[in-house]
Amino acid sequence: MRALRCFWARLQGRWAGRIVVLIALVLALPSIFSPLFIDEHLQTSKWNAWHGHTERSRGKHILNDYFVFADQAENQREMEHGLGLWWTAPDFKIAFWRPLAAATHVVDHYLWPGNTVLIHLHGLLWFLALLVALNALYRRFLAPPVATLALALYAWDDARGMVLSWIANRHALIAGVFGIGVLIAHDRWRREGWRPGAWLAPALLALGLLSSEMALATTAFLLGHALFIDRGSLARRIAYLFPYGLVVAAWQWVYLAGGYGVVGSGGYVNPLAEPLLFAAKVIERAPIYMLAQLTPFESMLWGMYSPGAKIAVYLLALAVVVVVARVAWPRLAASAQSRFWLVGVALSLVFICASGTWDRQLVFVGFGAAPVLAMVIVHVLDAPPSSRWPRFVVCTLAVFNLVLAPLVLPLKSMSILGMVRMLPSPDGSVSRDATVANKTLVVPWINLEMPLWLAWSQRDAEGIPKPRKTRVLSVSFGDVFVTRPDAVTLVLRPKDGFFAGDSSKVFRSSSRPFHKGDVVKVSDMTATVVDVLDDGRPLEVEFRFATPLESPEWLWMRGVPQGLAGWTPPKVGQAIVLPAVP
Secondary structure, three states, rough: OOHHHHHHHHOOOOOOHHHHHHHHHHHHHHHOOOOOOOHHHHHHHHHHHHHOOOHHHHHOOOHOOEEEEEEEHHHHHHHHHHHHHHOOOOOOEOOOOOOHHHHHHHHHHOOOOOOHHHHHHHHHHHHHHHHHHHHHHHHHHHHHHHHHHHHHHOOOOOHHHHHOOOOHHHHHHHHHHHHHHHHHHHHHHHHHHHOOOOHHHHHHHHHHHHHOOHHHHHHHHHHHHHOOOOOOOHHHHHHOOOHHHHHHHHHHHHHHHHOOOEOOOOEEOOOOOOOOHHHHHHHHHHHHHHHHHHHHOOHHHHOOOOHHHHHHHHHHHHHHHHHHHHHHHOOOOOOOHHHHHHHHHHHHHHHHHEEEEOHHHHHHHHHHHHHHHHHHHHHHHHHHOOOHHHHHHHHHHHHHHHHHHHHHHHHHOOOOHHHHHOOOOOOOHHHOOOOHOOOOOEOOEEEOOOHHHHHHHHHHHHHOOOOEEEEEEOOOOOOOEEEEOOEEEEEEOOOOOOOOHHHHOOOOOOOOOOOOEEEEEEEOEEEEEEOOOOOOOEEEEEEOOOOOOOOEEEEEEEEEEEEEEEEOHHHHHHEEEOOOOO
């Protein structure tokens, strides 16, 4: 408690807010060392195609197409000529409409193409704008020292690291800047009678939505403001939100009319199309997100845990949420302002549960969580409870968020660098010679498909030859049993079934299960599902190729710890086991 009181005293200074922002920028500066990742390589390829007026870009505009990662036309092209995974849902689509965010990336392509340092510095400018705006928002609602403490809790949060490290996630920062602007303008309109706020706030919300879908979370705080901050009858307060509803409705209409959205993916859930599945994801993911918000726990790891580990972590998350709630609520219950922030946190949390767990999703959740935590800390400092338990909980939260989080933030600001370095690279295993473009790479087994996406997207962006086609037969963490009944056929049976990992499920939702006898055809291969698991994943699949497996057009390789290694198919009638990579 003594150290916490000393820190609290430091926040009373006139320049404390600026110092907090400066420290945050220094902590985030290592992000400039992060390289381009899969999304950025794909986007660079889009830019090159659009800027070069190639056939692939015909009928498209870079601002509208920049964040379209998969649609039916693209899937068919990839299935035939690229790294199309045979289990991809027929209607699979991941297409976001973020023209304003795309415009900032176009600036990068024009002014400093490929210069990752300057691209990251551009992102840091948006981070600076977000923190300056957030400081102004907090000072509207909180006493200056409490506002500064809330700013520190947000700015130094290690959850900011992934957003800054992954260039394609800049859209979240941009949406955050506009979202904060909405809340400031709306509050000035409602509490001070500032009339320009009546039209400026909805206009800023429109700009936020043109930057990212995450700006929808702004409406959570607007609702909290109407319920607990605004004055007048409840019906009148809610009526003042009508312009924002019109903005959201218009944006959603254009979004759907343009064919944007997510369909058939296990990584994203459409709440309107799959409400029950979305409800299940909220129950699963919300406690994990709160654990990541309150502690330095990395939510991205959730998808990598074994079932047993998931149960343990989930119970831990529930315990942390319950304990913190029991300590905090008595100190917040009487405050209308705290309820305003809590409504924003709760509804923002629901919004982000539609996609997989990543700390980078916590941008808007943190807007409300930081001031609530600051209010709890200050309450305990001003009126220390007689019981040691509340003091212990609050001090632990302070250590997590004001000591450990700032220490971890520089490391997480290099998350993408770490991921690229840790992932096995198939790039060095496959020739870069032009002759490789005449080969079809066939990978009977690999434990993670992400390295292949990274390698081939980078080659596409840089114009480096890669295999004409890539056929990944199985992605699994266990051994794979392989038999060869004839000259052109392989039968694979992974011990834990096909695409057991969460990353592979991105390409096919559990709402689109396989059935015995299902057939997937491409020009040179036919996959027939022989047996399935109870969850709809294939257990055994027969792969029949257009020519004998020894034909020179095939380049056979299997996954190894370093990437890929040469592999020879078994002889006709032979059965072998492909052992899992340790």
